[in-house]
Amino acid sequence: MELLNVAQLSTNPLFLSLILLFSLLVWLQLEKRKTLNLPPSPPKLPLIGDIHQLGKLPHRSLRDLSKKYGSLLLLQLGYNPTFLVSSADMVREIVKNHDIDHCCKIFFYKCKDMACAPYGDYWRQVKKMSFVQHFSNQSVQSFQFIRDEEVELLINKIRSVCLKGESIYLIDMLMSVSSNIVSRCVLSHKSEEDGRSKLGELGKRLLILFNSLCVGDMFPYLRWVDVLTGLIPSMKAVSAELDAFLDQVIQEHKALESYVKKNFLSIIMQLQKNGTFEMDLAQENIKAYCVKLEGYDIPSNTKVLINAWAIQRDPKWWENPEEFIPERFENSSIDFKGQDFQLNPFDFGKRRCPRIAFGVASIEFVMANLLYWFDWKLPAGETTENMDIAELYGLTVI
Numbered sequence: 001m002e003l004l005n006v007a008q009l010s011t012n013p014l015f016l017s018l019i020l021l022f023s024l025l026v027w028l029q030l031e032k033r034k035t036l037n038l039p040p041s042p043p044k045l046p047l048i049g050d051i052h053q054l055g056k057l058p059h060r061s062l063r064d065l066s067k068k069y070g071s072l073l074l075l076q077l078g079y080n081p082t083f084l085v086s087s088a089d090m091v092r093e094i095v096k097n098h099d100i101d102h103c104c105k106i107f108f109y110k111c112k113d114m115a116c117a118p119y120g121d122y123w124r125q126v127k128k129m130s131f132v133q134h135f136s137n138q139s140v141q142s143f144q145f146i147r148d149e150e151v152e153l154l155i156n157k158i159r160s161v162c163l164k165g166e167s168i169y170l171i172d173m174l175m176s177v178s179s180n181i182v183s184r185c186v187l188s189h190k191s192e193e194d195g196r197s198k199l200g201e202l203g204k205r206l207l208i209l210f211n212s213l214c215v216g217d218m219f220p221y222l223r224w225v226d227v228l229t230g231l232i233p234s235m236k237a238v239s240a241e242l243d244a245f246l247d248q249v250i251q252e253h254k255a256l257e258s259y260v261k262k263n264f265l266s267i268i269m270q271l272q273k274n275g276t277f278e279m280d281l282a283q284e285n286i287k288a289y290c291v292k293l294e295g296y297d298i299p300s301n302t303k304v305l306i307n308a309w310a311i312q313r314d315p316k317w318w319e320n321p322e323e324f325i326p327e328r329f330e331n332s333s334i335d336f337k338g339q340d341f342q343l344n345p346f347d348f349g350k351r352r353c354p355r356i357a358f359g360v361a362s363i364e365f366v367m368a369n370l371l372y373w374f375d376w377k378l379p380a381g382e383t384t385e386n387m388d389i390a391e392l393y394g395l396t397v398i
Contacts, residue, residue: 036290036297039074039083049076051218057393062086063310072294074302078218082303083293086310088317088341090294094304095341095349098291119350131354134264140357143185147365150180154366155373167379174366179203181362186264187249198245205238308344317342324389 042065044050054077055061062084065073071087085091117123154177161168179200180190189199212231216223226232253266290300298304313321318328334340338352346353353359370376378384 036299037295038299039072039296040069041074041076042069044076047078047219049078051077057391059307059309059393062305062307063313066307066310072296075305079220080218080303081299081301082305083298084305084307086307088311088314091306091311091341091344091348093293098293127354129268134267135354135356135358137357140361143181143358144361146181146184147362150177150184151366151369153177155369158370158374162374176200177366178362184263185358188263188265189249202238202242202245205234206242209235209238311341312343314342 042050042053045052053061053065063086065075066084066086071085071090073084075082075084085094117126154173157173158168183189183199187199209231214231215225215229216232223232249265250269253269291298312318315321334343336343336345337356338344338346338348341348346356346359378387
């Protein structure tokens with residue numbers, strides 16, 4: 001069969017219909033954009049949009065774009081339109097007038113995870129149960145024995161290294177004690193013990209996957225690339241192993257007739273047994289619609305990205321924000337629990353982290369013991385001037 005030449009194509013009804021349909025779709029999209037008052041945007045490239053402007057340290061690149069185009073701007077990250085907010089005042093406006101509109105997050109576990117479930121009855125009940133049963137001040141204090149035991153182990157490890165005259169790499173130690181406190185409170189299982197643990201291993205693999213580039217997130221039609229690179233198979237494998245581990249822990253808890261020291265999982269299982277927690281998640285909880293912010297139209301299905309790193313280094317609120325000056329917090333009236341948006345480690349609004357009391361109790365207890373038992377100094381030959389304190393970009397900026 002001979003190939004159609006250009007002249008034949010120009011008279012082919014199917015070809016002409018496709019051209020007409022494509023032109024109509026492009027025209028409708030352009031007309032729709034004309035009717036919306038969209039935020040300013042930087043110049044885009046075909047297909048990839050603004051991805052090329054992110055650089056190796058996206059938080060800094062986004063801060064620079066905000067300085068140039070304003071604290072509110074619209075980015076096109078591949079297929080995804082993304083609304084970037086880089087101002088504490090705008091965050092306050094979102095919390096005050098649009099909190100419910102912007103309180104849904106990326107979904108895990110089919111939207112049944114408390115942190116990522118869409119706003120609605122299911123999420124409200126899960127949050128209420130979590131706060132009353134797990135994260136109230138009384139509940140946090142009930143787990144003090146775990147903090148005592150884990151911090152005592154940490155202090156003994158550091159003391160043994162000091163007696164040998166060796167330097168200490170604190171990052172691994174602090175991550176280990178933090179993970180162990182959380183996992184013991186939740187599951188009665190240590191995350192890590194002498195560097196070996198199934199849960200700890202799975203956690204590290206999950207963090208690596210979270211930080212991996214997922215092409216399908218930006219270009220859904222290229223999701224097959226993530227299969228070829230092994231990312232999707234790796235995610236499924238880790239997810240299956242984690243589910244199997246959690247199923248095993250649940251079966252172990254069911255085999256016990258009573259719990260001398262209750263953990264989060266035992267409390268949830270008891271509530272489930274009593275029929276206290278019965279709310280199901282319905283898909284109608286997940287909605288998308290257009291909203292207005294500062295006179296701009298934010299189209300439905302637009303992701304909202306708040307650059308907390310840039311806000312917490314805004315010269316409007318902080319003097320010499322790039323310098324390490326811990327004394328600036330000594331007599332500060334700024335509330336870090338979600339009321340003052342220039343310092344916001346625990347999120348804000350309805351999605352503010354319910355684990356604040358738990359997290360603060362753990363951090364303060366660990367830090368107080370480290371400062372009480374030891375005098376700290378840099379290793380021999382190291383000075384503050386030659387230390388590399390540049391941040392690393394990942395799931396969080398460290």
